[in-house]
Amino acid sequence: MFVSCENDLxxxxxxxxxSDTPERILTDFHSYYSDSGIVRYEIxxxxxxxxxxxxxxxxxxxxxxxxxxxxxxxxxxxxTAEYAExxxxxxxxxAKNNVIFTNHKKKQILKTEELFWDKRIRKIRxxxxxxxxxxxxxxxxxxxxxxETFSTYEMSDFSLTYRDTTNEFSTFK
Numbered sequence: 001m002f003v004s005c006e007n008d009l010x011x012x013x014x015x016x017x018x019s020d021t022p023e024r025i026l027t028d029f030h031s032y033y034s035d036s037g038i039v040r041y042e043i044x045x046x047x048x049x050x051x052x053x054x055x056x057x058x059x060x061x062x063x064x065x066x067x068x069x070x071x072x073x074x075x076x077x078x079x080t081a082e083y084a085e086x087x088x089x090x091x092x093x094x095a096k097n098n099v100i101f102t103n104h105k106k107k108q109i110l111k112t113e114e115l116f117w118d119k120r121i122r123k124i125r126x127x128x129x130x131x132x133x134x135x136x137x138x139x140x141x142x143x144x145x146x147x148e149t150f151s152t153y154e155m156s157d158f159s160l161t162y163r164d165t166t167n168e169f170s171t172f173k
Contacts, residue, residue, distance in 0.1 A: 022049035022059075041068045045084075058086040064095065068149045076149045077103045081115070093117040099126075103150040108134045110150060122148045130155075136163050 026048040032039050046062040064084040068077045079102075081095035094116055101110040101124070112130040117123075125145040132139040132155075141158025 023052050024048075024050040038071060039069050039073060041066055056088050058088070060084040060086075066093075076105060076151070077101065079115070079117070091118065091120040093119065101150050106134065106151065108132060108150060110144070110146075110153075112144075117148060119148075124148055124150065137161060138163070 028046060029048055030042065030044050032042045034040060044065040044067075045060045047060065049059045049061065051057050051059065060081075061083060063082050064080070066079040067075045068079075070076050079095060079099070081099045082097035084096065085094045086092075087094070094114070096114050099110075099112050099115045101112075101115065102108070110130060110132050112126045112128050114128045115124055115126045118125075123145060124147075125143075127143055129142050130140065130144050132144075132153075138161040139155060139158050141155050143156030144153055146153030
């Protein structure tokens with residue numbers, strides 16, 4: 001004797017979906033974003049979940065890598081984080097937990113626990129404590145705003161340490 005059963009997938013979805021259920025899940029993804037035919041940045045991650053229920057949001061629970069490109073298709077900077085959220089209605093990406101933003105050309109490294117990337121105005125900011133290291137300086141403080149490639153930035157409430165040619169340090173506040 002043989003027995004079989006068939007389920008309508010939409011019926012199963014209606015019965016099992018909750019407000020915490022993502023509408024789409026991508027694993028091992030790699031996306032490029034361009035403007036006027038030029039790649040501006042790419043996003044790489046292990047898992048992406050899209051939620052459209054309570055306001056649209058995309059969550060990257062297993063981390064994210066974002067590379068920013070120059071007009072010549074060279075990677076200018078890289079952002080990594082253990083967790084991120086994208087809010088398309090606000091056009092903002094929020095990176096959290098072990099956030100590292102590197103400008104490869106200037107050899108600058110920013111470390112913080114939370115970073116907001118406003119794609120509309122092409123700026124990043126953190127209200128949290130930060131640490132920046134360059135070949136000649138070390139800076140730490142609370143509060144920072146920069147362009148989206150981390151080429152130029154403004155720091156709030158910070159101290160700056162200069163490294164001279166003998167590797168001696170001088171600190172200024």
